[in-house]
Amino acid sequence: MSIDKLAAAHSAWLPPRALQAIKARRVAVHGAGRLVETVREEVGTTVTEDAELILRLSSERLGDEGFALYRRDGVTVVLADAPAGLLYGFFHVVRLGEAAFAGEWPVERHVPAMRRRMLDHWDNIDVHPVMGQVERGYSGGSIFWRDGVPRDLDRVRVYARLLAATGINAVAINNVNVHATEARLLTDRLGEVVAVAEVFRPYGIRVHLSVSFAAPVMLGGLPTADPLDEGVRGWWAQTTQRVYAAIPDFGGYVVKADSEGQPGPFGYGRSHADGANVLADALAPFGGVVHWRAFVYNHRQDWRDRSTDRARAAYDHFAPLDGKFRDNAILQVKHGPIDFQTREPVSPVIAAMPATSVAVELQVTQEYTGQQRHAVYLGPMWSEILGFRLTSEADVAGLARELVAVSNVGDDPFWTGHPLAQANLYAFGRLAWDPTLDPLSILDEWVDLALGPDVDRAALHAILDDSWRTYESYTAPLGVGFMVRPGHHYGPDVDGYEYTPWGTYHFADREGVGVDRTRATGTGFTGQYPQPWSDVYESLERCPDELLLFFHHVPYEHVLHSGSTVIQHIYDTHFAGAERAVEMRRLWERLAGQVDPELDARVRERLDEQVRSAAEWRDQINTYFHRKSGEPDAKGRQIY
Ligand code: GCU
Numbered sequence: 001m002s003i004d005k006l007a008a009a010h011s012a013w014l015p016p017r018a019l020q021a022i023k024a025r026r027v028a029v030h031g032a033g034r035l036v037e038t039v040r041e042e043v044g045t046t047v048t049e050d051a052e053l054i055l056r057l058s059s060e061r062l063g064d065e066g067f068a069l070y071r072r073d074g075v076t077v078v079l080a081d082a083p084a085g086l087l088y089g090f091f092h093v094v095r096l097g098e099a100a101f102a103g104e105w106p107v108e109r110h111v112p113a114m115r116r117r118m119l120d121h122w123d124n125i126d127v128h129p130v131m132g133q134v135e136r137g138y139s140g141g142s143i144f145w146r147d148g149v150p151r152d153l154d155r156v157r158v159y160a161r162l163l164a165a166t167g168i169n170a171v172a173i174n175n176v177n178v179h180a181t182e183a184r185l186l187t188d189r190l191g192e193v194v195a196v197a198e199v200f201r202p203y204g205i206r207v208h209l210s211v212s213f214a215a216p217v218m219l220g221g222l223p224t225a226d227p228l229d230e231g232v233r234g235w236w237a238q239t240t241q242r243v244y245a246a247i248p249d250f251g252g253y254v255v256k257a258d259s260e261g262q263p264g265p266f267g268y269g270r271s272h273a274d275g276a277n278v279l280a281d282a283l284a285p286f287g288g289v290v291h292w293r294a295f296v297y298n299h300r301q302d303w304r305d306r307s308t309d310r311a312r313a314a315y316d317h318f319a320p321l322d323g324k325f326r327d328n329a330i331l332q333v334k335h336g337p338i339d340f341q342t343r344e345p346v347s348p349v350i351a352a353m354p355a356t357s358v359a360v361e362l363q364v365t366q367e368y369t370g371q372q373r374h375a376v377y378l379g380p381m382w383s384e385i386l387g388f389r390l391t392s393e394a395d396v397a398g399l400a401r402e403l404v405a406v407s408n409v410g411d412d413p414f415w416t417g418h419p420l421a422q423a424n425l426y427a428f429g430r431l432a433w434d435p436t437l438d439p440l441s442i443l444d445e446w447v448d449l450a451l452g453p454d455v456d457r458a459a460l461h462a463i464l465d466d467s468w469r470t471y472e473s474y475t476a477p478l479g480v481g482f483m484v485r486p487g488h489h490y491g492p493d494v495d496g497y498e499y500t501p502w503g504t505y506h507f508a509d510r511e512g513v514g515v516d517r518t519r520a521t522g523t524g525f526t527g528q529y530p531q532p533w534s535d536v537y538e539s540l541e542r543c544p545d546e547l548l549l550f551f552h553h554v555p556y557e558h559v560l561h562s563g564s565t566v567i568q569h570i571y572d573t574h575f576a577g578a579e580r581a582v583e584m585r586r587l588w589e590r591l592a593g594q595v596d597p598e599l600d601a602r603v604r605e606r607l608d609e610q611v612r613s614a615a616e617w618r619d620q621i622n623t624y625f626h627r628k629s630g631e632p633d634a635k636g637r638q639i640y
Pocket residue numbers: 135136176177256260295339367
C-alpha cells in the first residue's frame with residue numbers, strides 16, 4: 001500500500017484532517033537543514049509574503065529541540081534555534097488546529113524536559129517459536145522485517161512521522177533479548193539498520209541497536225567477551241567505528257546483560273560498570289551512548305528460599321556502582337522494582353545513583369496490563385510515577401535524565417491492535433516531552449486528532465480515564481502482581497508463578513496474603529528507599545492501601561485505611577471491576593456511527609473480550625481467596 005493510502009486509512013493521530021487548518025493557510029518556512037525540509041514537505045505549498053503562519057529559525061536560546069510561538073497581528077509565528085525545534089513547533093501547531101489561528105497570544109516557550117525520549121522495539125527478524133516475532137507484541141508482526149528480510153519501509157516512514165509528532169527522538173529497533181540472527185544487525189546485516197535510519201532521520205529520530213554482550217565471541221570469533229580484554233575492547237571499537245561510518249548519527253547500543261539468560265560481564269568475573277564502559281568507550285568518539293539495563297535478578301530462585309527478594313535485586317546490583325559508569329553510559333531502570341506490574345512502587349534505584357545518568361523505562365506494550373485486548377489508558381499511571389516525590393528534592397521526572405518505553409506498535413492496520421491503545425503511545429511521547437502535562441488533556445489531544453472533534457468525547461473519557469484503575473481492580477489487589485498465566489501472561493492464574501524460579505510470589509495462605517518486605521521481619525527491601533518512604537512503607541499503619549500487599553503480609557481481616565478488610569476489598573473490587581468492564585462496553589455504543597466502521601468493529605471485539613476476561617478474573621481471584629480464607633462475602637454475592 002502506498003504511504004498516502006496507508007496514511008489515509010488508519011493514520012492514528014495524523015489523518016489528513018489534522019493538517020487541514022495549516023493547509024488552508026498561507027505558510028512561510030525560513031531556514032535550511034534536513035528537518036526544515038521536512039517541515040516544508042509537510043506544509044506542501046509555501047509562500048514568501050503575506051503569510052498567516054511563519055516558521056523560522058532564529059536564536060532564542062531554546063536549545064536544539066525547543067521552540068517558541070506567539071500570535072500577533074493575525075500572524076502565528078514559530079521560532080526555533082535548530083531545525084528539530086522547528087519540526088516540533090510545526091507539530092504543535094498541528095495539535096492546536098484552528099485554535100492556532102485565533103486571537104492573539106504572547107510568546108510561549110516549549111523545551112523538552114527529557115533530552116532523550118526513546119522507544120524500544122522488542123522486534124525480532126525471525127519469528128521466535130514461543131514469543132512470536134515481536135516479544136510481548138500484541139499488534140501483529142514487526143514493522144521492520146517480514147519473512148526474515150526487511151519490509152518495504154513505507155509504513156516506517158508514516159510511523160516516524162507519528163512519533164515525531166509526539167516528540168519522540170530515539171528508537172531502538174530490535175529486541176533486548178538478542179538472538180543469533182538479530183545479533184548480526186551489528187555487522188553483516190548493518191545495511192538493514194542503515195535503511196531504517198534513513199527513514200527515521202528526516203523526522204529527527206536516531207536509531208539505536210540492541211546488541212549482545214557476547215558479540216565479540218558470536219560475531220567476532222574471539223575466544224572471550226571479557227570487557228577488560230584488550231582484544232575485546234579493540235573489537236568493540238572497530239565494530240562501532242564501522243557502524244558510524246555507515247550511520248553518522250547512530251544513537252548507540254542497548255544492552256540487557258546477565259539477565260534472564262542473556263550473557264554479561266558476570267561470566268568473566270567483571271562488574272556491570274566494566275561491561276557498560278567498554279561499550280561506552282567504543283561509542284564515545286562518535287557521540288553515541290549505551291543504555292545499560294538494570295533489570296538484573298536471579299531468575300533461578302527457589303521459592304522455599306525466603307531471603308531472596310527480586311524487588312531488591314536491581315538496587316543491590318547497581319547502587320554500589322554509582323559513579324563508576326562513563327558519562328555516556330545510561331542506566332535504564334524499569335519504573336518499578338519488579339517488572340511492569342499493574343501496580344508497583346517506584347524503583348528505589350532511581351534515587352540511589354546521583355552520579356549516574358538514569359533513564360526510566362515504561363512499558364507501552366500492555367504485557368501486564370491487558371495485552372491490548374483490554375482498554376487500559378496508561379497516561380494516569382505514568383503521570384503518577386513521574387510526579388512521585390521520591391526524594392525530598394525531586395520527583396521521578398526530575399531524577400531521570402531520559403524516558404524510555406517498550407513500543408506497542410506492529411504491522412496491525414490500527415498500529416496497536418486495540419485502536420484505543422494508540423492513546424498510550426501518544427501519551428508516552430507527550431509525557432516524555434513534558435511530564436507535568438495532565439494525562440486527561442493528552443487524551444483529549446489524541447481524541448481530537450485521531451477520532452476528530454465530533455465524537456462523543458464524554459463517552460471516551462468515561463471509558464478510558466479510570467481504565468487503568470479498573471484493570472487493577474479486577475487483576476491486582478493492593479499491590480499483588482503476577483497472578484497471571486505463566487509464559488504468555490494473559491488471564492488469571494493465582495498460583496501460576498507461586499512455586500516457580502522467577503521470584504514473583506504472593507505468599508497467600510489460610511491466614512493472610514502479601515510479601516513481607518519490611519526491615520523488621522521481612523526481606524528489608526523498604527530500607528532501599530530514602531526517607532520518608534523507607535519509614536512509610538515499613539509501617540503497616542502508614543503504608544498506602546494500594547501497595548499494602550507489596551510490602552506486608554497481613555491477615556485477611558486486616559482493616560485498610562478505606563475501612564474495608566483486605567478480603568472484603570478483594571471481593572468488592574473484583575465485582576466492581578468486572579461490572580465496570582460491562583459499563584465500558586455499553587459506553588462505546590455511544591460512538592456508533594461516529595468512527596470508522598472497521599475501527600468500531602475492532603474496538604467492539606476487544607471490549608467483548610475484556611468483559612469476558614474481567615469476569616474470569618473476578619471469579620478466579622474471588623474463589624481462590626474465598627477458599628483460602630474461608631471468609632464469606634459480607635454482601636452475600638455468588639462466589640464459585
Ligand atoms: C519481562 C518480559 C520479557 C522481557 C523482559 C525484559 O520479563 O516478560 O519478555 O524480555 O521483561 O524487560 O527484558
